[in-house]
Amino acid sequence: MQQNCNSKTNDKMKKISLLKLFWIFFKIGLVLFGGGYAILPFLKAEMVDKEKICTMEEVTNYYALSQCIPGLVAGNVSMFSGYKARGIAGALAAVFGVCLPAYLAIVIVFAFINAIMGYPFIQNIFEVLDIAVCILILLTVLELWEFSIFDKFTSFIFVSALVTSVIKISPFIIVISAGILGLLRHFVFPKSKSAKSCGCSNNENTNNNEGEINNE
Amino acid sequence: MNEIFLLAFEYMKIGAVAIGGGYTVIPFLYYLVDKYKWFDVSEITQMIAISNLTPGPIGINMATFVGVKVGGVLGSAFVTIAFMIPSFFIVMFLAKFLKKNSDNPLINNIMYGLRPAAVALIGVAGLKIMTHTVFHLNKFMQTHKILDFISLKAFILLVFFTFMGLKFRKNPMILIVLAVILGFFVKLS
Numbered sequence: 001m002q003q004n005c006n007s008k009t010n011d012k013m014k015k016i017s018l019l020k021l022f023w024i025f026f027k028i029g030l031v032l033f034g035g036g037y038a039i040l041p042f043l044k045a046e047m048v049d050k051e052k053i054c055t056m057e058e059v060t061n062y063y064a065l066s067q068c069i070p071g072l073v074a075g076n077v078s079m080f081s082g083y084k085a086r087g088i089a090g091a092l093a094a095v096f097g098v099c100l101p102a103y104l105a106i107v108i109v110f111a112f113i114n115a116i117m118g119y120p121f122i123q124n125i126f127e128v129l130d131i132a133v134c135i136l137i138l139l140t141v142l143e144l145w146e147f148s149i150f151d152k153f154t155s156f157i158f159v160s161a162l163v164t165s166v167i168k169i170s171p172f173i174i175v176i177s178a179g180i181l182g183l184l185r186h187f188v189f190p191k192s193k194s195a196k197s198c199g200c201s202n203n204e205n206t207n208n209n210e211g212e213i214n215n216e
Numbered sequence: 217m218n219e220i221f222l223l224a225f226e227y228m229k230i231g232a233v234a235i236g237g238g239y240t241v242i243p244f245l246y247y248l249v250d251k252y253k254w255f256d257v258s259e260i261t262q263m264i265a266i267s268n269l270t271p272g273p274i275g276i277n278m279a280t281f282v283g284v285k286v287g288g289v290l291g292s293a294f295v296t297i298a299f300m301i302p303s304f305f306i307v308m309f310l311a312k313f314l315k316k317n318s319d320n321p322l323i324n325n326i327m328y329g330l331r332p333a334a335v336a337l338i339g340v341a342g343l344k345i346m347t348h349t350v351f352h353l354n355k356f357m358q359t360h361k362i363l364d365f366i367s368l369k370a371f372i373l374l375v376f377f378t379f380m381g382l383k384f385r386k387n388p389m390i391l392i393v394l395a396v397i398l399g400f401f402v403k404l405s
Contacts, residue, residue, distance in 0.1 A: 071303020102272020125399030182329020
C-alpha cells in the first residue's frame with residue numbers, strides 16, 4: 001500500500017517506447033494462464049512498480065471497467081494501460097503484445113492435434129477434461145454472481161435470460177435486450193440507487209481487488 | 217475463403233457483445249455450432265481445455281482455434297483481429313471519456329442490466345456440457361433406467377472437480393492438469 005501512494009505522487013511519467021510496451025505485454029501474455037483474472041498481479045509488477053506508468057488505483061479501475069464492457073478482460077485492461085502510456089498507438093502495441101503468445105500457442109498446438117487425437121487414451125483424457133471444464137464454467141458463474149445478481153431487477157433478467165437461452169433464442173438477442181432493459185430502467189427510475197452498487201466503477205470493488213493482490 | 221469472412225464477421229459480433237472475459241464467448245460458440253456446423257459440440261470442450269493449458273487470454277486462444285479450424289493459419293489471424301476490433305473502439309472511446317468524467321449513471325445502468333444476462337448464458341453453457349457428459353437424458357428417455365441417466369464414474373469425478381475447483385479458485389490450471397492425469401487412469405465410456 002505504501003508503494004501505491006508513492007507511485008501516485010510520481011506525476012512525471014517517462015515516455016516509454018512502443019517496442020518496449022509491446023515487449024512488456026508480450027511477456028505478460030506468455031505467463032497468463034487461465035482467464036483474464038490472472039493479469040492483475042503481472043500488470044502491477046510491470047506497469048506500476050517497474051515502469052511507473054500507471055498508479056495502482058488506475059490499474060484496478062481499468063480492471064473493474066474491463067469486466068463491464070464487451071471483449072476480453074485481459075485485452076481490455078492492456079488497451080487501457082497502453083493508452084495511458086502512449087495513446088492509441090500504445091493501446092495497439094499492448095493488445096498485440098498480450099494476444100500474440102496466445103495466438104502462436106494455438107497455431108502450434110493445432111499442428112499436432114490431429115496426430116495425437118487418434119489415440120484412444122487421448123479421447124479418454126478429453127472426456128475427463130469435459131467434466132473439469134464444465135466445473136470451471138460453473139465456478140465462473142459463482143464468481144460473477146455476487147456483483148451481477150443482487151436484487152429483483154437483476155434476478156428477473158437472470159431468470160428470463162436463462163429460460164430464453166434454454167429454448168435456443170440467439171444469445172445476441174438476449175444480451176442486447178438485457179442492455180435495453182437496463183437503459184429503460186435508467187429513464188424510468190433515474191434516481192434508483194442499486195445501479196451504482198453494480199461494481200462497475202465503484203470504489204468498493206477496486207478495493208477488494210487491491211486487497212487480493214496484496215495478499216498474494 | 218468466404219467462410220473465413222463470415223466467421224470473422226460472426227466473431228466481430230461476438231466481440232461486440234461478450235461481456236466479462238473469455239468464458240462469455242462459450243454460449244456464442246454453441247450458437248455457431250447450431251447455425252453453421254463448422255465444428256461440433258465435443259470440439260468446443262476440447263477448445264476450452266486446450267485454451268486453459270496454453271498461455272494467453274482464453275478468448276484469444278479460442279478465437280484462434282476456431283479460425284485455424286475453418287480457415288488455416290492466415291484465416292485465424294484474421295478472425296482473432298476481427299474479434300478484438302469492437303472492444304478496441306469501445307476502450308478507446310471510454311479511455312477518452314474517462315479523462316473527463318469517471319462515473320456515468322447511464323453506462324452503469326446498461327451494465328447493470330447486461331451482467332445478469334451474461335451470467336445466465338455462461339451458466340447454461342456449463343449445464344449443457346454436464347448434460348452430455350454426466351447426465352444422459354436422451355438415453356434415459358428411451359430406457360427409463362436410472363443407471364442410464366447418471367454415469368456414476370462421471371458423477372464422482374464431477375463432485376471431485378467441484379471440490380478441487382472451490383479449493384483452487386485462483387488457479388484453474390490445476391483443475392485441467394488434474395483432469396489430464398486422471399484421464400490416463402479412468403475410462404468413462
